[in-house]
Amino acid sequence: QRHNTISSPSAHRRDRKARIMALDSSDLQQRRPAATSKRPTKERTASSSGVTSIRRRRRKSDPNRAAFIATLLFAAIAIPLVFVTSRLLGKGSANKGDDVDSNNRFLQDWKPKTAITDAEERAAKQREERYQSLYRPKFDESTLGYDIYNCPHTPPKDYPKAWKTTEVLGAWKPTDVTTLPPGRDVYQGLCVFDHQTQYTTALNYRNAEKPFIIRNDPKVTSVARRWENNPEYLHRVLGDVEEFRTERSPNNHFMWYRLRGKHASPKGYIKPENDEIEMTFGEYLEHAIEKDGKALGDEDMIAKSSELKERRLSLLNNKKEEHEDDDSDDGEVKKDEDSEEAKQEKYYYFRINADLRKAEKDPTSKFIYDELTFFDPRKEEASQFYMVDPDAQRGINCRFGMRGVIAANHFDMSRNMVAVLGGERRYVLASPTQCKKMALHPQGHPSVRHSSLDWTNPTEWHDHPEFKDALITEVVLHAGDVLYLPTNWFHYIINLSLNYQCNARSGTSHETSHFMQDCGFKMPS
Numbered sequence: 001q002r003h004n005t006i007s008s009p010s011a012h013r014r015d016r017k018a019r020i021m022a023l024d025s026s027d028l029q030q031r032r033p034a035a036t037s038k039r040p041t042k043e044r045t046a047s048s049s050g051v052t053s054i055r056r057r058r059r060k061s062d063p064n065r066a067a068f069i070a071t072l073l074f075a076a077i078a079i080p081l082v083f084v085t086s087r088l089l090g091k092g093s094a095n096k097g098d099d100v101d102s103n104n105r106f107l108q109d110w111k112p113k114t115a116i117t118d119a120e121e122r123a124a125k126q127r128e129e130r131y132q133s134l135y136r137p138k139f140d141e142s143t144l145g146y147d148i149y150n151c152p153h154t155p156p157k158d159y160p161k162a163w164k165t166t167e168v169l170g171a172w173k174p175t176d177v178t179t180l181p182p183g184r185d186v187y188q189g190l191c192v193f194d195h196q197t198q199y200t201t202a203l204n205y206r207n208a209e210k211p212f213i214i215r216n217d218p219k220v221t222s223v224a225r226r227w228e229n230n231p232e233y234l235h236r237v238l239g240d241v242e243e244f245r246t247e248r249s250p251n252n253h254f255m256w257y258r259l260r261g262k263h264a265s266p267k268g269y270i271k272p273e274n275d276e277i278e279m280t281f282g283e284y285l286e287h288a289i290e291k292d293g294k295a296l297g298d299e300d301m302i303a304k305s306s307e308l309k310e311r312r313l314s315l316l317n318n319k320k321e322e323h324e325d326d327d328s329d330d331g332e333v334k335k336d337e338d339s340e341e342a343k344q345e346k347y348y349y350f351r352i353n354a355d356l357r358k359a360e361k362d363p364t365s366k367f368i369y370d371e372l373t374f375f376d377p378r379k380e381e382a383s384q385f386y387m388v389d390p391d392a393q394r395g396i397n398c399r400f401g402m403r404g405v406i407a408a409n410h411f412d413m414s415r416n417m418v419a420v421l422g423g424e425r426r427y428v429l430a431s432p433t434q435c436k437k438m439a440l441h442p443q444g445h446p447s448v449r450h451s452s453l454d455w456t457n458p459t460e461w462h463d464h465p466e467f468k469d470a471l472i473t474e475v476v477l478h479a480g481d482v483l484y485l486p487t488n489w490f491h492y493i494i495n496l497s498l499n500y501q502c503n504a505r506s507g508t509s510h511e512t513s514h515f516m517q518d519c520g521f522k523m524p525s
Helices: 002-007 009-022 025-031 053-089 102-109 118-134 165-171 199-207 218-229 231-238 281-296 299-322 340-345 363-371 432-437 465-469 513-518
Strands: 135-137 184-186 192-194 212-215 243-249 275-280 347-354 393-401 406-410 416-422 424-430 471-478 482-485 490-495 499-506
Touching: 118 135, 118 218, 118 471, 165 465, 165 471, 184 471, 192 199, 199 212, 218 231, 218 416, 231 281, 275 281, 281 299, 281 340, 281 347, 281 393, 347 363, 363 393, 416 424, 416 471, 424 499, 432 465, 432 490, 432 513
Parallel strands: 135 184, 192 212
Antiparallel strands: 212 482, 243 275, 243 347, 347 393, 393 499, 406 490, 416 482, 416 499, 424 471, 424 490
């Protein structure tokens, strides 16, 4: 019988089939090679539950496949959304010390964007055309060796081009502050860069610590449009009640000085005529518009000034009635007690100092930092070009000038970005290499770092013949311009109209320190 079974093929096949049918599904899985366990089989293999193994495997893999697809869809939607949100919130742009909750940053920083109207666009275009027609660079590439509007990628040798003081100041006297057609030529050696198309080149000049002008930065021009198009914009914010430190002078000359103690003044010292008072923005605006109106013979401006004056006097009378029984006197604040007639003859330099440490609590500081994001070190992306050393920032200092005001020539021991956000200013610059020719007040003087002679009076130049050989360059800044002033560069400022200027300092460079030390000045380390 055994012989028959072995020798019979059909019997052998029947026996093998019976053994296979006796195996359950678990035995088949254990005996199946590992490589084949991951692939679905086409055989319909029976299981103890009567359901084929291929169906069970599909039912197990379907949830995994659906979860995988859902994950991909979620990632496709979430990743772009996170990126866009982070850009809006400014994540990653704050300093490590920024204590503002990043989840609330968008709500805290957001404010509605005011659309530029067609009328405002036309007004801005007309101002630009007027500026270009009135102030023309005197020299072109053939004389300078470079095109100021298309400067080389790196600063050329002996940049910027400069000329003798007698030539520059003789061609355009600092006291001549009203320019009418056909305009005048400007001894300009500074490059002018477009923020949109020449950013990298401007960065090279900044890193080389060379002065230049940058224009067409939307962050700057948008502020200039708001401030210059409508003087009432600032008036509404700064108002007619709060008073700010304001410099005052019976003439148009302003000399910085600091007196400390009884014996702070050197022998024979005569204090400059300018002093400080408290003044509202509304009153400053009134006087500045009046100066422009009289210089230009503009009756509308004069009428606007009279309207502001009427409003101020009305508010002043109401305030007196409210406090007529109040005998308190704040001796720390110097009030302007000039008559109305005397005020019309004087000059004013309105000041706002915005402190970053108070930007969340002080309304004025908050307003300035909210407006001038390009000077806010907390907003790294907006300010990285202008704030060279954010950790060494010293706040934002705004100086609102009026036609004719002159700030005496001086140098600062830090780099400076100067933004003009309305009106026009003439800057006369000199390199630190000219230090010994600037006739400076020495270390320890109340007006240290400032020129001792009057640049508007050529008779004084004879006392300092070296000054006549000093080399200077000039530029007229208008709304939207930002001037980079490296450490120790001299600047003499002439206000050509009502104007708004704000500047921010950010650290000190030492490339020119030896020139200042040779002049007797101690430089910060």
